Amino acid sequence: xxxxxxxxxxxxxxxxxxxxxxxxxxxxxxxxxxxxxxxxxxxxxxxxxxxxxxxxxxxxxxxxxxxxxxxxxxxxxxxxxxxxxxxxxxxxxxxxxxxxxxxxxxxxxxxxxxxxxxxxxxxxxxxxxxxxxxxxxxxxxxxxxxxxxxxxxxxxxxxxxxxxxxxxxxxxxxxxxxxxxxxxxxxxxxxxxxxxxxxxxxxxx
Numbered sequence: 001x002x003x004x005x006x007x008x009x010x011x012x013x014x015x016x017x018x019x020x021x022x023x024x025x026x027x028x029x030x031x032x033x034x035x036x037x038x039x040x041x042x043x044x045x046x047x048x049x050x051x052x053x054x055x056x057x058x059x060x061x062x063x064x065x066x067x068x069x070x071x072x073x074x075x076x077x078x079x080x081x082x083x084x085x086x087x088x089x090x091x092x093x094x095x096x097x098x099x100x101x102x103x104x105x106x107x108x109x110x111x112x113x114x115x116x117x118x119x120x121x122x123x124x125x126x127x128x129x130x131x132x133x134x135x136x137x138x139x140x141x142x143x144x145x146x147x148x149x150x151x152x153x154x155x156x157x158x159x160x161x162x163x164x165x166x167x168x169x170x171x172x173x174x175x176x177x178x179x180x181x182x183x184x185x186x187x188x189x190x191x192x193x194x195x196x197x198x199x200x201x202x203x204x205x
Contacts, residue, residue: 007113014089019065019091021067024065032067032071035200038200039072042198045196046154046156049196053123054152056079057077057079057081057120057121058076058122059080059082059123059124060080060081060125061126061129062084062128062132063090065089066082066092066093066097068127070096070097074100077103077122077123078103080105082104082105082108083115085109085110090109111132113134113137113141117148120149121149122149122150122152122153124145124154126157126158128158130157131170132173132174132175134176142155146190155192158200160177161177161183162178162179165181167182
């Protein structure tokens, strides 16, 4: 599959997904509260570390309908920028965030493969989105994100990993799931250091 086809197929898939929590979570909307609780515990750990990032500006990558921004990031950061390629998701994010709209910064309608940050971010949050980048675009994105971090800024990555050492391709949404070894190799390649990691288990309701 060509690079163009890889991204085009993903765009077509998400264009046909409803702008709901169940839609963006692939039918596992009931898992959202548990997911947010686990992310909150992780973020609390990060913000209580010896040299924590500031909480002025965060970037929500692959933001979808603003689920993570609304239920997590908005409670910690003064402003949050969103990156999301699908217009209906961006429109729904504005509605979902509602009364907290003053905390919304810039909404970028673009895929991460085409996004280049032009601000300094305290936290760049990437959840279940990096699998939609091929390896070369992932490396480029991480390099650019690293350069966009403020003092003590962090890139927080929450992704599924394979239980094998192989990359698994999802034909439906045109995404890949990478093994931990490959993710670590990519982090090393762009000179990113892992300062904290955790495993979230899926307890489906």
